[in-house]
Structure formats: C-alpha cells, structure tokens
Amino acid sequence: xxxxxxxxxxxxxxxxxxxxxxxxxxxxxxxxxxxxxxxxxxxxxxxxxxxxxxxxxxxxxxxxxxxxxxxxxxxxxxxxxxxxxxxxxxxxxxxxxxxxxxxxxxxxxxxxxxxxxxxxxxxxxxxxxxxxxxxxxxxxxxxxxxxxxxxxxxxxxxxxxxxxxxxxxxxxxxxxxxxxxxxxxxxxxxxxxxxxxxxxxxxxxxxxxxxxxxxxxxxxxxxxxxxxxxxxxxxxxxxxxxxxxxxxxxxxxxxxxxxxxxxxxx
Amino acid sequence: xxxxxxxxxxxxxxxxxxxxxxxxxxxxxxxxxxxxxxxxxxxxxxxxxxxxxxxxxxxxxxxxxxxxxxxxxxxxxxxxxxxxxxxxxxxxxxxxxxxxxxxxxxxxxxxxxxxxxxxxxxxxxxxxxxxxxxxxxxxxxxxxxxxxxxxxxxxxxxxxxxxxxxxxxxxxxxxxxxxxxxxxxxxxxxxxxxxxxxxxxxxxxxxxxxxxxxxxxxxxxxxxxxxxxxxxxxxxxxxxxxxxxxxxxxxxxxxxxxxxxxxxxxxxxxxxxxxx
Numbered sequence: 001x002x003x004x005x006x007x008x009x010x011x012x013x014x015x016x017x018x019x020x021x022x023x024x025x026x027x028x029x030x031x032x033x034x035x036x037x038x039x040x041x042x043x044x045x046x047x048x049x050x051x052x053x054x055x056x057x058x059x060x061x062x063x064x065x066x067x068x069x070x071x072x073x074x075x076x077x078x079x080x081x082x083x084x085x086x087x088x089x090x091x092x093x094x095x096x097x098x099x100x101x102x103x104x105x106x107x108x109x110x111x112x113x114x115x116x117x118x119x120x121x122x123x124x125x126x127x128x129x130x131x132x133x134x135x136x137x138x139x140x141x142x143x144x145x146x147x148x149x150x151x152x153x154x155x156x157x158x159x160x161x162x163x164x165x166x167x168x169x170x171x172x173x174x175x176x177x178x179x180x181x182x183x184x185x186x187x188x189x190x191x192x193x194x195x196x197x198x199x200x201x202x203x204x205x206x207x208x209x210x211x212x213x214x215x216x217x218x219x220x221x222x223x224x225x226x227x228x229x230x231x232x233x234x235x236x237x238x239x240x241x242x243x244x245x246x247x248x249x250x251x252x253x254x255x256x257x258x259x260x261x262x263x264x265x266x
Numbered sequence: 267x268x269x270x271x272x273x274x275x276x277x278x279x280x281x282x283x284x285x286x287x288x289x290x291x292x293x294x295x296x297x298x299x300x301x302x303x304x305x306x307x308x309x310x311x312x313x314x315x316x317x318x319x320x321x322x323x324x325x326x327x328x329x330x331x332x333x334x335x336x337x338x339x340x341x342x343x344x345x346x347x348x349x350x351x352x353x354x355x356x357x358x359x360x361x362x363x364x365x366x367x368x369x370x371x372x373x374x375x376x377x378x379x380x381x382x383x384x385x386x387x388x389x390x391x392x393x394x395x396x397x398x399x400x401x402x403x404x405x406x407x408x409x410x411x412x413x414x415x416x417x418x419x420x421x422x423x424x425x426x427x428x429x430x431x432x433x434x435x436x437x438x439x440x441x442x443x444x445x446x447x448x449x450x451x452x453x454x455x456x457x458x459x460x461x462x463x464x465x466x467x468x469x470x471x472x473x474x475x476x477x478x479x480x481x482x483x484x485x486x487x488x489x490x491x492x493x494x495x496x497x498x499x500x501x502x503x504x505x506x507x508x509x510x511x512x513x514x515x516x517x518x519x520x521x522x523x524x525x526x527x528x529x530x531x532x533x534x535x536x537x538x539x540x541x542x
Binding site: 216 | 474475514
C-alpha cells in the first residue's frame with residue numbers, strides 16, 4: 001500500500017478553539033491505480049493530500065494512522081518524513097505558474113530538487129531533465145530549459161512540473177486539481193500523460209478534483225468527501241450511475257450535463 | 267423592436283513584435299442579443315472569447331466594427347461623466363474572480379450604496395439596496411459583511427448586484443461561474459436566468475464550459491482562432507454540431523464513455539488539419 005490513511009483527524013486552532021478540518025478520514029492508494037478524491041471547496045480534500053506529506057501548519061493537531069510507502073507520517077520523526085517527501089512521494093498542483101518562479105529559467109526551477117536536495121551536479125541534473133521532458137512529451141527540451149514560465153502555455157507548464165516531480169522517481173503522486181485550470185482538450189492530453197506514466201512507472205496516483213464527471217470517467221476508485229468526512233467510496237465506473245449517498249446524488253444532480261448528441265446526418 | 271445588443275464586424279489584432287505581422291485575435295465577428303435573451307460565447311484559451319467580451323464592454327477598442335445598445339451606437343471616444351454614465355448604464359460586466367472586482371475594505375452595504383449614489387443619485391438608496399439584495403438572493407444580515415467574510419457564491423451574487431444597480435441593458439459575464447462549486451454554480455445560473463427574464467437584460471455569457479453555457483444561453487457562438495465557426499440556437503449546437511471544431515469540443519468534456527486518449531487523438535488530428 002503506497003498511501004494508507006486510517007481514521008485521520010485533523011484540527012487547527014482558531015480564535016474560538018480547535019476547528020476540526022478532517023473528521024475520521026480513511027482512504028488508501030495502491031501502486032498502479034488512480035484514486036479520485038472528490039468534494040467541494042472546504043470539504044478537506046486538499047488538506048488530506050497535504051496531511052499525507054505533513055505539509056501542515058505546526059500548530060495543527062493530527063491523530064490517526066497515516067503511512068506513505070509503509071512509513072509512518074503522522075507521528076514519524078522529522079528526518080524520516082523529510083526523506084519520504086524528497087524521494088517516495090511528489091505533489092503537483094492546479095496552478096503550475098504558482099509553483100515555478102517567474103524570473104527563473106524553466107531548467108533551473110525544474111532541476112531544483114535534483115541539484116539542491118539530492119546534490120547532483122547541474123549538468124547531470126539537466127541531462128536527466130532532458131530525458132524526463134521527452135518522457136512527458138515536451139519537445140526541444142534544451143531550448144525549453146532556457147525559457148521562462150510566461151513563455152509557455154498552461155498545458156506545457158503542467159508537463160514541466162510533472163517532469164520535475166518525477167525527477168526523484170516517486171512511487172506516489174498526489175495531484176491536486178492538476179487539470180482544473182486547463183481547457184478540456186488540454187486537460188485530456190495531460191490526463192493521457194498521467195495515465196501512461198502511472199502504467200509505465202506503476203505509480204499510485206491520488207487525483208483530487210471538484211469535477212465528479214471527470215473523477216468517474218478517469219479514476220479506478222473514487223472517494224467523495226464532505227465537511228471532513230468521506231461519505232462515499234465506489235469504483236469510478238458506478239459512482240455516477242449508482243450514487244449511494246444523498247450528497248453524491250446532489251452533486252450528480254447539480255453537475256451541468258451536455259444533452260445527448262444526435263447521430264450526424266449523412 | 268431593437269436588439270439590446272448589436273455587435274457588427276468586431277475585429278481586433280495585436281502586434282507581437284517588431285517586424286512580425288499582427289496576430290488577428292478576433293476576426294469580423296457579428297452577433298446580436300435581444301432584451302432578455304442570452305448568447306453564450308465558447309472556445310478554448312486564446313480563441314478570442316474574452317477579447318470579444320472586453321470589446322463589447324468597452325475595455326478594449328476594436329480595430330474595426332461597432333457595438334450598439336438599444337439601437338444606439340456606443341460612444342467609445344467620448345470623454346466626460348455623461349458619456350461614462352451612459353456607457354455604465356448600457357453594459358455591465360461580471361468577472362470570474364469577484365475578489366478582484368470588490369473592494370475588500372467596503373461592507374456589502376457600502377459597496378452597493380457607493381454604486382447607487384454615483385450612478386443613480388436620485389434613487390431612494392436605502393430601499394434600492396434592500397431590493398438589490400433580494401433580487402440576487404443575499405440575506406439582509408450580510409449587509410455589514412466584508413468580501414472576505416462571504417462565500418464564493420455570495421461574492422459573485424454581490425458582484426451581480428453591483429452590476430444590476432444601474433439597471434443595465436446588457437450584462438456581460440466572463441467565466442462568471444467557472445470558479446464556483448457545482449452546487450453554487452447551479453444556483454447562480456438559475457439566478458441569471460431569473461434576472462434576464464424578469465428584468466429583460468440581455469446576457470453575453472462567456473465560458474469555456476459548454477455544459478454550463480447550455481444551461482443559460484438561447485444561442486451559442488463558438489470561437490476558434492478568432493473566428494466564429496458556429497452561431498446557432500443552443501440546443502442545435504449541443505445536439506447537432508455542424509463544425510468539426512464544435513464536435514471536438516463537445517467530445518472533450520468528461521462524461522459517459524469519455525476516454526482522454528480519444529479526445530487527445532481528435533485534438534491532434536484537428537490541429538494538423540487546421541494548421542496553417
């Protein structure tokens with residue numbers, strides 16, 4: 001099990017006492033599968049992913065069991081957590097423009113992990129990145145590395161960030177709304193890429209999205225979250241056609257749908 | 267009866283650098299919206315849909331073409347308060363991120379009072395504020411709240427209320443529901459339909475999301491590389507797309523039977539055949 005969360009509670013202090021964010025979340029991700037985590041703003045889906053890497057404020061209170069690649073993250077010591085973050089797991093976000101420094105060249109940003117954390121030489125890191133660029137479908141990598149983020153489209157930038165995330169060969173990829181800022185067509189291209197990478201590298205992918213349509217069509221299994229609680233867990237294939245929980249049903253009903261298309265006339 | 271909005275031959279191009287030929291981002295696009303009607307403008311990033319919205323509102327001056335509201339040509343060049351007031355009363359705009367258009371220091375009440383007192387000084391402002399709150403479905407208890415105390419949906423309702431304060435003939439919405447959760451999105455779409463039918467406001471609804479456009483538009487204009495490739499009643503466009511680009515956009519949205527691999531294939535084929 002790459003990611004195993006059991007009965008996770010998380011609260012943060014506010015002016016009027018501890019505020020619960022996660023209230024007994026349990027979920028898991030195996031190698032080679034894409035698991036969807038769906039919910040609306042404030043449901044706790046991003047916090048769950050952040051908790052998995054312990055990217056939490058210092059004063060957050062955490063209880064429950066949380067392991068990444070078999071290592072305890074909830075109570076583990078700092079060195080171990082850091083090592084896991086650096087090697088075994090990686091996270092990508094909705095807005096690659098927020099991740100990449102706008103005044104640094106793509107090549108410098110994308111090799112940051114390799115150079116500054118893993119101590120590789122710049123030349124070796126860039127050579128490795130060239131290979132990764134090719135793997136994620138970016139052509140003309142050498143030229144790309146000298147460019148700045150504003151010169152690339154959102155889809156290309158997301159590929160750059162994915163390549164950088166893969167640079168340390170993670171087993172678990174936490175993807176937080178990775179395609180929500182993209183056009184539907186570009187979204188499909190990035191999803192094809194993520195699916196191929198998952199297959200070729202046997203990655204476990206936790207795919208966070210607000211889009212139930214997308215989760216149902218793309219993920220092997222889907223968890224639906226609301227107010228810090230997992231309210232439903234089903235295979236992607238059935239969650240849209242056979243939602244069990246009232247909240248999932250409400251989400252299905254609220255999602256705008258395209259009408260059935262008629263056969264193209266000859 | 268005259269149309270609420272009439273746009274004729276809108277064209278805009280940009281120079282991207284010295285010696286480079288200008289890029290035409292909107293190429294001779296015309297459309298009209300009757301009072302209470304709604305036109306959806308869809309397309310991908312860079313298709314020119316936001317540029318159209320900005321030209322209609324007057325944030326951008328078209329290279330050629332013109333915009334009329336209620337049969338009167340819009341005064342782009344006229345300066346001074348009278349012309350500005352007229353422009354404001356003709357067309358109002360709502361953006362994707364209401365945070366960007368709301369002053370975070372002002373309470374809901376102050377925000378609405380400010381607009382009303384500037385643009386409709388002779389109105390009974392206290393009553394109008396209450397009416398606007400009711401109109402957009404905001405509870406009166408929220409009057410003292412500031413933008414950061416509101417939810418995303420409430421903020422967008424406030425932005426709509428501000429736009430409606432001047433009783434405009436046309437409301438332009440640029441990705442106005444794209445950042446909202448689906449349940450909130452459904453409420454705002456219902457509100458927009460109610461507003462246009464009750465107040466006879468013409469809507470121009472710009473969005474990348476065809477399913478959302480389907481909920482709120484009578485007609486759809488599909489933009490591809492600056493050109494309107496399809497412009498027909500919404501149900502026809504969604505059920506029987508005529509242009510292959512529309513067809514591709516429709517099959518791109520996740521739904522039953524959707525496979526990203528197929529979408530990517532279609533897209534690649536389309537880019538090849540359409541490439542100059």
